[in-house]
Amino acid sequence: MFEGSDLSVLDFQAMSDEGLIDALRTAHGASAAAQAAEVFAVRELYRRHRAASAEPGPGGVRAGEFAATEAAVALQVDEGSVAAMIDVGLALEDWLPRTRAEFAAGRIDVAKVRVIVDNTRAVARDVLGELEPRLLETAGRTTPVRLRQAARRWVARLDPVGAQRRRERRQDDRDVRIRAVQDSMAVFDGVLPAPGAQTVAMRLREMSLQVCAADPRTMPQRRADALVALADGSGRLRCACGRGARCPKGEVAGAAPRRPLIQIGIPADTLLGMREAPAFLAGYGPIDAALARILAEDARFQVIPERSAADDPAADDPVARSPLLDREVRALDGMCRFPGCTMPAAESVLAQRQSASRAEATVLCPRHHRLKTLSDNRKVPWETWLADPDRLQWTAPTGDIHTTAREGARYLFPHKDIDVPAGLNENPPQTEPAIDLPDDLAYPFRGHALVNRQLCRIAPEDEIPDDATTPAINPA
Ligand SMILES: [Zn+2]
Numbered sequence: 068m069f070e071g072s073d074l075s076v077l078d079f080q081a082m083s084d085e086g087l088i089d090a091l092r093t094a095h096g097a098s099a100a101a102q103a104a105e106v107f108a109v110r111e112l113y114r115r116h117r118a119a120s121a122e123p124g125p126g127g128v129r130a131g132e133f134a135a136t137e138a139a140v141a142l143q144v145d146e147g148s149v150a151a152m153i154d155v156g157l158a159l160e161d162w163l164p165r166t167r168a169e170f171a172a173g174r175i176d177v178a179k180v181r182v183i184v185d186n187t188r189a190v191a192r193d194v195l196g197e198l199e200p201r202l203l204e205t206a207g208r209t210t211p212v213r214l215r216q217a218a219r220r221w222v223a224r225l226d227p228v229g230a231q232r233r234r235e236r237r238q239d240d241r242d243v244r245i246r247a248v249q250d251s252m253a254v255f256d257g258v259l260p261a262p263g264a265q266t267v268a269m270r271l272r273e274m275s276l277q278v279c280a281a282d283p284r285t286m287p288q289r290r291a292d293a294l295v296a297l298a299d300g301s302g303r304l305r306c307a308c309g310r311g312a313r314c315p316k317g318e319v320a321g322a323a324p325r326r327p328l329i330q331i332g333i334p335a336d337t338l339l340g341m342r343e344a345p346a347f348l349a350g351y352g353p354i355d356a357a358l359a360r361i362l363a364e365d366a367r368f369q370v371i372p373e374r375s376a377a378d379d380p381a382a383d384d385p386v387a388r389s390p391l392l393d394r395e396v397r398a399l400d401g402m403c404r405f406p407g408c409t410m411p412a413a414e415s416v417l418a419q420r421q422s423a424s425r426a427e428a429t430v431l432c433p434r435h436h437r438l439k440t441l442s443d444n445r446k447v448p449w450e451t452w453l454a455d456p457d458r459l460q461w462t463a464p465t466g467d468i469h470t471t472a473r474e475g476a477r478y479l480f481p482h483k484d485i486d487v488p489a490g491l492n493e494n495p496p497q498t499e500p501a502i503d504l505p506d507d508l509a510y511p512f513r514g515h516a517l518v519n520r521q522l523c524r525i526a527p528e529d530e531i532p533d534d535a536t537t538p539a540i541n542p543a
Pocket residue numbers: 278279280281282306307308309310314315316317
């Protein structure tokens with residue numbers, strides 16, 4: 068009914084209920100068709116990059132590896148989501164021609180397309196001719212969750228001998244990752260082969276019972292603490308009953324935890340409790356001052372002086388003119404200086420560059436350090452320019468310019484943070500973590516397991532650094 072009409076000028080208040088439902092369907096179809104157009108466009112960009120940029124060997128450009136980067140900065144979306152879009156586009160082209168056509172016409176949305184891609188990736192090709200039309204027919208009259216259930220049932224029925232192949236393919240998708248949510252919490256998420264997951268679960272349970280019955284923590288809380296204890300090197304839960312020598316489990320002490328696995332930037336006056344400015348947890352984003360002070364109790368400190376005259380190359384002060392120490396650069400940058408990248412500085416490498424006034428280092432994660440090195444060597448058509456220490460400019464191949472600032476410095480020296488609305492500087496601001504959304508609503512690709520292995524290094528956290536550039540875990 069509204070086919071071809073401009074949805075933005077419809078008068079919803081004047082419509083009947085039937086008219087509204089009709090408009091809803093039309094709008095959903097239009098947004099599905101638009102999603103399809105995005106997937107096909109980015110897939111085509113990837114095809115061109117692949118054709119143009121193959122240069123195997125160390126120091127060369129891996130075919131197509133920065134197509135996602137270009138699309139990501141243009142759309143202001145993360146590179147992992149773009150990699151997933153390319154992956155879906157390739158899958159539709161490779162083995163799902165009917166699904167591709169339905170998606171292009173807006174008759175099936177991206178959520179259902181993902182279900183179909185995911186459930187047909189390890190199915191024998193001769194079964195697909197029967198399976199795909201059935202899935203599409205069902206997709207038209209059910210939700211993505213029910214479609215997934217139906218798909219699993221039919222795959223098992225139509226391709227029973229493929230069960231082992233599907234399991235082996237699925238094991239390739241094993242993964243553990245975290246994502247920041249609000250209030251200084253993060254979701255720790257993963258997909259493991261069942262025996263491995265069970266091993267972790269049983270170990271956490273065993274550790275949860277290392278404390279006495281008077282420990283005030285619930286079992287879920289103990290499991291969570293046990294997981295961190297596994298990682299920090301202490302290897303066991305310390306009882307929190309507070310009974311000291313009378314605790315029956317008190318005498319068993321674990322190893323001391325390894326400390327600086329995390330880095331936090333905190334202003335000196337906030338550390339001393341004179342102010343409540345937020346601190347910066349590298350890889351996460353802002354945390355509140357009280358939490359930062361608790362973490363600081365066991366911390367190793369590095370003092371980062373504020374170099375007020377550093378912007379003035381003619382300054383007399385020798386401290387202001389001396390180049391920044393590596394640890395200062397890491398603390399001031401806080402995280403990778405590529406637009407939108409949230410890789411923490413400790414996991415990144417320092418790249419030297421010539422600024423207007425002097426040589427200056429910036430922090431880049433291994434993936435974007437690769438991009439910078441390749442662009443310095445004129446192997447990819449990107450350009451970088453350090454206008455001043457706080458403005459690192461990236462020029463994309465299309466000519467679009469993106470600038471990043473020193474994120475860590477905003478937290479260390481809050482009085483210099485000119486982007487903060489007036490009045491927020493003195494109080495804990497309403498800041499959100501750098502990577503706070505559980506999913507990007509416009510690009511719902513989180514958790515998509517890549518079918519095409521060549522795309523698996525595009526998300527910055529998934530880049531495997533060259534041996535020469537592997538950063539030290541604990542930069543001194
Ligand atoms: Zn106890």
